[in-house]
Amino acid sequence: MSRFNRIAVIGAGLIGGSVLLALLRRKSGPTLAGWSHSKKSRDFLGGFHGIDVCETAKEAANGADLVIIATPVDKIKETFIAIAPVLKPGAMVTDVGSVKASVLRDASILPPTVTFIGSHPMAGSEKAGIAQAKADLFEGRLCFITPSGKENPEALSDLHNFWQDLGSIVRNCSAEQHDAIVAVTSHVPHATASALMLAVAQAPQFDITAAGSGLRDTTRVAAGEENLWVSILLSNAENVVSGLSAVEKNLSALREAITAGDKEKVAALLKAARLARQSLDPPR
């Protein structure tokens, strides 16, 4: 992390806040600047010794060697525009958004004197906000970094080391690959949990006292802030729509087999699902 003497974090929710807390822990770490659109979060940041809490994103980015944009996905473009004029030549800019292709396109707004490489630390939660932030949030968690292929290998390596120093398991792939992968493992499950929760809540027979751990786990992510998720789903629309169609197809196959009383077919579908689910967890 030696190359980054001053690091600015723009946006201080769960991820931005956790980056700041993780960096604060280091003994001879970089100087830190932070900004949040929320006065409450800025006040929260002000409570930590060692964070230069700024009044604007531009002020925070000014003079930083590494600028980390940790706003919701739909605010990243306007943040690029806001900070572009003050970025230090040679600075690195990254973001932590859950989609990467649209952010990479928007990053073309940035001056050619800076390097942009997208990041996606997979450490989100349905519990958003800086109050949930923790210094060890990234430890052992996957972090995608999504080079365009045009950057200096040294810059890529600096960003790699930055996330690795925070405990992340870093993985490089293209922004497009990233978006296709996380659609399947994160965005489609989120949208499906939301649709299930809606269907359950709309059912006239829904009885909250009969809700057990199965329903709770299956729908947990649907408690996430819609403001974060709307922009994620819309920015990755093509992959998400194709994944949701696949879920609908499987649901209707299962429903039709149940309607037909086709025991073998229902068993085959449930068995394939069980084997796939069991393969997610390492054997003990």
Added chain:
Amino acid sequence: MSRFNRIAVIGAGLIGGSVLLALLRRKSGPTLAGWSHSKKSRDFLGGFHGIDVCETAKEAANGADLVIIATPVDKIKETFIAIAPVLKPGAMVTDVGSVKASVLRDASILPPTVTFIGSHPMAGSEKAGIAQAKADLFEGRLCFITPSGKENPEALSDLHNFWQDLGSIVRNCSAEQHDAIVAVTSHVPHATASALMLAVAQAPQFDITAAGSGLRDTTRVAAGEENLWVSILLSNAENVVSGLSAVEKNLSALREAITAGDKEKVAALLKAARLARQSLDPPR
């Protein structure tokens, strides 16, 4: 529990095994008989002092004041047929199946000298089998009992007390009401989790290393034994099919709003889902 001097548990998986363990804990409890179709489970039961492990269901039921059928749902009818000839006049028979209307119909096979009332302790798990059994499994968990309305109120009260003594929160309703309720809170979430898991595993971009807690939680129940679940879904087909149609409808509404880039519509759907999901958890 005083009325039940001898209790037989037929089928020794998670639920049956846990009933036996809970009853064993009692100092001056009833005498216990147990049977499982599996030699391994019978041997396991044989390891506990105080359980009369039988070679057949009939032998176990013989002379019991309370017979608890804890086999998979699709084996309950044949168990009724097997035990009917030996049931003690005045005995009570119950089952612990996840569907109740079809079991109640099948119970008409039983002699008129016994009382049948269905039970459904909601304490299942994707981890089935007697090795997962625990004496406190029912503590604080909901247990439905589903009287037909024709039984002696005293018999109903005896069964109520039995489950309450095991720590359950007991709730009475008709078998039809029960099946409609659990379709929504358990069977439809299970089938949806299975369909999601299938869609995820089939996706060419599926990458197991990117699977996080969101995907794991959303699909956890899909790891359940298909042999148990096929008969549950088929025995409650009408309710399950109607619930799955509702999930498909909500999924397609969400997919169409994403395809159209309709930010307000996507936000409204996700917000309604968030509020519904948050209402499942009591505020802290």
